[in-house]
Amino acid sequence: MPDLSSIFALAVGLVFSFDAELYAIIGLSLAVSLTAVFLGALFGIPLGAALASLSFPGRGALTAIINAFMGLPPVVVGLVVYLMLSRSGPLGVLGLLYTPTAMIIAQTLLVMPLIAALSRQTLVELNSEYDELFRSLRLTAWQRITALIWDGRYGLLTAALAGFGRAIAEVGAVMIVGGNIEHVTRVMTTTIALETSKGNLALALALGLVLITISILVNAALLSLNKTARRLAYA
Amino acid sequence: MLKRMDDGTSKETTSRSGDSLFPLEVSNIGLETVGQSLLRDVSFTLAAETKTVIIGPNGAGKSLLLRILNGLLQPTSGHFTWAGRTTDAAVRARQAMVFQRPVLLRRSTEANIHFVLNGLSLAERNTRTQALLEQAGLTSRAKTPARLLSGGEQQRLAIARALATDPGVLFLDEPCANLDPSATKEIEDLINATHASGTKIILVTHDLGQARRVGDDVVFLSAGRLVEQATVQDFFAHPKTALGRAFIRGEIVM
Amino acid sequence: MQTTLAKKVTIMVGTFGFLVSVLLLALQPAWAADGGGFIILQSTTSTDNSGLLKAILPKFRDKSGIEVRVVAVGTGQAIKNSTNGDGDVLLVHAKASEEKFVAEGHGVARTDVMYNDFVIVGPDADPANLKGTADVIAALQKLAAAESLFASRGDNSGTHKAEMRLWKAAGIDVAKSSGAWYRATGSGMGATLNTSVGLGAYALTDRATWLSFKNKAGHKVLVEGNPRLFNQYGIILVNPEKHPGVKAKAGQAFIDWLTGADGQAAIAAFKVDGKQLFFPNAPKNN
Known part of the structure; x- marks a missing residue:
């Protein structure tokens, strides 16, 4: 069994080897997951804001569904997207299966409910504070949603970061729709799965360490950016 | 939707347009929830010219009545009309509300006013915002986050924001409940100035001193019923009802 | 200078979108189908x-x-x-x-x-005493008799199908022992080998995967060279x-x-x- 210090040394060695292939894999992981989070937030945040502030028929049911979908197994999402994008599926003609685009689609579907549910939780409190004012001002639904999103933007970053955490760490969906094809759809998590299956446990763990480090760096960067922006806004 | 009333650069030139909303005729309004009657059979008529104060002890239904008039609550019985019209979009656009605890957006002081100025060009919005800030004595606080203002400043900002759309009627729900005397004085001055420029004032207060200082006429509620309606002078000098007399003497617990 | 809310939101979304696009463009060669x-x-x-x-x-x-x-x-x-x-x-x-x-x-x-070819690998201790058994059918019968742990792919793969053919030829119904000494992992060859190493269990694997597998620990090839193991x-x-x-x-x-x-x-x-x-x-x- 590999010991922890040798794994750590291996991880450091990997990062400073400046191996083009490793960096391409890291880059693809970031590109796919960040794009998915961007798209997930683009739809998820307004959806969460709508659930938090508007009353419409089916709101309760939709909230329950979104909350349940927060914990959807990535493999299931991967399977659904696979069936859609398969050449014998309804969107097969697009030829998207086994491409990074397919991975982005799968991860977007994976993180969107999470971002929507967390956004709803964040904005529900803000909405109860603003509700009477907004009703008194006769705001339209869209004005309400944009105002809530803007005023709650610092809290919403947390929702987006949770989405990023889920996206960058999942392997089930990208494995199925990406196929883990070398130089094309191989990302950090599928590489870790592959190395594990080859019995390269030390390498797999070292890659896991690199993945966690990148995840921490992304989180730290966005949170400090957030903090600075918040300070400037209150300056 | 908010609608602008004029070019907004000069408050004075747009005054008295509020007349068209009045008289406000309230007929037999009631509000019930499960097993409880919060307002019963309330009827009165208000003219445009006056500053009306709605007074009464806690639980009298003052704030509920104000919310009904502002359209935030639906009465379960009765109806009311603005110069003969039921509340429609045009009527709603002429109303503005100030709450007991000011609800301020998590933005700068000026951005709070900017927010409600829809449908204007950026230059017009900026000019109008500066004018309102000046009116409320908040020019030096324009860039300050609204939540860092003092209690009195926050309430003045809430009033300035309510005035941004040049309303024909301004509802105020205990705006000075949490303020010290000097801050209260500033709010009352702002209310008087607003009235002077042509906006009907409907003020809910439990402060008899404020009712005397600000009000022209009184709507006195107790336990969800209208007890008395009179001019401020008449009400405080010769209350017609035993409840009114007790209330003035402070014998009804607030 | 004041900006409208819509503009601010547009700027916020736009900035993030721009960053993502830059990242994607940088990776363009990686996913463009070449000529x-x-x-x-x-x-x-x-x-x-x-x-x-x-x-x-x-x-x-x-x-x-x-x-x-x-x-x-x-x-x-x-x-x-x-x-x-x-x-x-x-x-x-x-x-x-x-x-x-x-x-x-x-x-x-x-x-x-x-x-x-396929091989049967297992722990060095070899509790079922398979080492040197040339006949794979006899080896499987010994394994079943000893009720030694066996890790199966259980995933309908080629190796799994070959394994099932061998059990059938040996006249052993492994389904009955599933969960006892017979463990169906339902995963790939590498994962199954990791499991067998972890459990000290026997496993059937193709020789190529075994030779390139890095987590052998004490496991060794115990049965090989039988025509039935042709792959x-x-x-x-x-x-x-x-x-x-x-x-x-x-x-x-x-x-x-x-x-x-x-x-x-x-x-x-x-x-x-x-x-x-x-x-x-x-x-x-x-």
Whole structure:
């Protein structure tokens, strides 16, 4: 069994080897997951804001569904997207299966409910504070949603970061729709799965360490950016 | 939707347009929830010219009545009309509300006013915002986050924001409940100035001193019923009802 | 200077979108289909994990300009994916399933490509005393009698199918012992080997995966060299008449190369630690 210090040394060695292939894999992981989070937030945040502030028929049911979908197994999402994008599926003609685009689609579907549910939780409190004012001002639904999103933007970053955490760490969906094809759809998590299956446990763990480090760096960067922006806004 | 009333650069030139909303005729309004009657059979008529104060002890239904008039609550019985019209979009656009605890957006002081100025060009919005800030004595606080203002400043900002759309009627729900005397004085001055420029004032207060200082006429509620309606002078000098007399003497617990 | 809310939101979204696009553009070469085009090869983990495909595919690309993108899954999954048309060429090792695939019209024709063999690996302590047992059927009977732990793929892969054939020949119904000494992992070869190492269990694996597997711990090859352990790989072009998206021309070019002199020589030349892992046996007239 590999010991922890040798794994750590291996991880450091990997990062400073400046191996083009490793960096391409890291880059693809970031590109796919960040794009998915961007798209997930683009739809998820307004959806969460709508659930938090508007009353419409089916709101309760939709909230329950979104909350349940927060914990959807990535493999299931991967399977659904696979069936859609398969050449014998309804969107097969697009030829998207086994491409990074397919991975982005799968991860977007994976993180969107999470971002929507967390956004709803964040904005529900803000909405109860603003509700009477907004009703008194006769705001339209869209004005309400944009105002809530803007005023709650610092809290919403947390929702987006949770989405990023889920996206960058999942392997089930990208494995199925990406196929883990070398130089094309191989990302950090599928590489870790592959190395594990080859019995390269030390390498797999070292890659896991690199993945966690990148995840921490992304989180730290966005949170400090957030903090600075918040300070400037209150300056 | 908010609608602008004029070019907004000069408050004075747009005054008295509020007349068209009045008289406000309230007929037999009631509000019930499960097993409880919060307002019963309330009827009165208000003219445009006056500053009306709605007074009464806690639980009298003052704030509920104000919310009904502002359209935030639906009465379960009765109806009311603005110069003969039921509340429609045009009527709603002429109303503005100030709450007991000011609800301020998590933005700068000026951005709070900017927010409600829809449908204007950026230059017009900026000019109008500066004018309102000046009116409320908040020019030096324009860039300050609204939540860092003092209690009195926050309430003045809430009033300035309510005035941004040049309303024909301004509802105020205990705006000075949490303020010290000097801050209260500033709010009352702002209310008087607003009235002077042509906006009907409907003020809910439990402060008899404020009712005397600000009000022209009184709507006195107790336990969800209208007890008395009179001019401020008449009400405080010769209350017609035993409840009114007790209330003035402070014998009804607030 | 005041800006409207809509503008602020647009700027916020736009900035983030811009950053993402820059990242994507930087990665453009990684995912753009290049001029020569590419085909999807549905194959098994044994051919990919052993390093065989990585060693031989560049030779084909240099010659033809066609990139072969490998999706490495179990044989069962690879056949299922190809049945859906999600692949141009299928390279797997379960002859009966492959022939069924062709017979049902999903594939054009099946050709032998190469073979290697299965081995039974197990802990050094060898509790069922299999070492040196030449007859694989006898070995399995001993294993069942001793109720020694056995880790199975349990995933309908080529190796799993071969294993089931062997149990059947040995007259043992493993389903009855599932969960007891017989453990179906339902996962790939590598994961199953990790499990067998972790449990100290026996397992059936193809030799190529075993030789390139890095987490052997104390496990060793205990049973090998029996004709029943022969492992034949076949290659099939997915039927373009059934799935119009199939790149038939490029796929056939790959099949012709792999079963031709150059491809066969490349397979023979592939060695791990000096040992040849796959033995080309495509029909000569091909």
